[in-house]
Amino acid sequence: MLFQILSTALLLLLVMDPGGNLPMFVSLLRKRSVEEYRRIILRESLIALAVLFLFLFFGEAILELLQVSQPSLGIGGAVILFLISLKMVFGAPVMYTDQNREKEPLVVPLAIPLLAGPSAITTIILVRSSQPILVGATALLLAWGAATLILLIGRWLARLLGNHVLEAMESLMGFLLAIIAVEMFVKGIRNLFT
Numbered sequence: 471m472l473f474q475i476l477s478t479a480l481l482l483l484l485v486m487d488p489g490g491n492l493p494m495f496v497s498l499l500r501k502r503s504v505e506e507y508r509r510i511i512l513r514e515s516l517i518a519l520a521v522l523f524l525f526l527f528f529g530e531a532i533l534e535l536l537q538v539s540q541p542s543l544g545i546g547g548a549v550i551l552f553l554i555s556l557k558m559v560f561g562a563p564v565m566y567t568d569q570n571r572e573k574e575p576l577v578v579p580l581a582i583p584l585l586a587g588p589s590a591i592t593t594i595i596l597v598r599s600s601q602p603i604l605v606g607a608t609a610l611l612l613a614w615g616a617a618t619l620i621l622l623i624g625r626w627l628a629r630l631l632g633n634h635v636l637e638a639m640e641s642l643m644g645f646l647l648a649i650i651a652v653e654m655f656v657k658g659i660r661n662l663f664t
């Protein structure tokens with residue numbers, strides 16, 4: 471059970487991608503004081519956690535209401551994860567302007583979609599369908615705690631590591647996520663025909 475929790479937590483941490491999102495968080499909050507930075511990070515992380523717990527507990531009911539099957543979710547989730555992994559490996563242009571940086575971000579874009587985006591939501595629903603609820607909840611708390619800690623020390627990490635190292639870390643995480651996405655796709659296809 472411990473192995474299940476740790477492997478699921480690692481998957482969720484890769485999907486939440488705090489290392490890859492770190493430059494965005496630091497950039498969007500660069501004009502904030504240290505106290506404001508920490509307050510905003512904690513608030514947005516808690517909002518993301520609440521959203522992910524909502525889908526952990528009620529995700530299957532939401533899928534049933536929308537008449538989406540588990541194989542479809544697995545294949546769709548794999549495609550989304552793969553596209554996100556490509557963005558992580560090859561980079562994507564930043565779409566936020568200085569005007570967007572002036573006002574304090576609330577929910578969007580930090581909590582959703584950067585922390586609790588489509589891939590994290592899809593993954594947490596898949597985790598719930600394949601793992602006991604205790605495993606999913608514990609893994610989510612571990613991944614969330616690690617992601618929040620990375621973001622809280624984000625300014626210090628960004629200065630210490632520099633942009634090149636952060637970009638290399640994001641590419642590595644993207645590569646690992648691409649492998650996981652392919653595996654999810656294969657499982658989804660297999661479940662479709664069994």
